[in-house]
Amino acid sequence: DAGVIQSPRHEVTEMGQEVTLRCKPISGHNSLFWYRQTMMRGLELLIYFNNNVPIDDSGMPEDRFSAKMPNASFSTLKIQPSEPRDSAVYFCASSAAVGSQYFGPGTRLTVL
């Protein structure tokens, strides 16, 4: 099994640009999670989907952030427009049951 796949692994962009992060969950997992990791706030849950439906988006910082899951094998997290304070590592994780989640390698985003 390839595990959770995220792309790109690194993204450097300029303030105001649109950024799209991509995630392919583990096949058969019905839940998908987007997290953001920063030094100040640690690992924060942004949003999670169950069976492709957004269940809890209370962690999404503001309207500049949006996430979609058009099918069971793909999800995107979009930031438009991006700001320097969005610089962080963004993780995608998937799960087949309550409890353990399997994380991807993360996307390191730098907004200049």
Added chain:
Amino acid sequence: DQQVKQNSPSLSVQEGRISILNCDYTNSMFDYFLWYKKYPAEGPTFLISISSIKDKNEDGRFTVFLNKSAKHLSLHIVPSQPGDSAVYFCAASSGSNYKLTFGKGTLLTVNP
């Protein structure tokens, strides 16, 4: 409001000795607890978990202890090995909720 707290940002131990990582939580609804391990440039990986109906769970060198009355759990690693050097995250969930709440992590360094 941090519901899961790891008050020690770092811990350093000698190879062969015991490592004890601590975690406190405030939400009495949490009933399932997990430890994740994270190496640099990788996503967190699941290590061990415990349900609130138990007070101890063991897996090889790793043991997690849960003290519900104190809302405290700890991870013991015996004996510690240099390869255990990583950031350790404590996480918690409640009921059938897939959502995990993470602590900020503790950097463990095991010196040869």
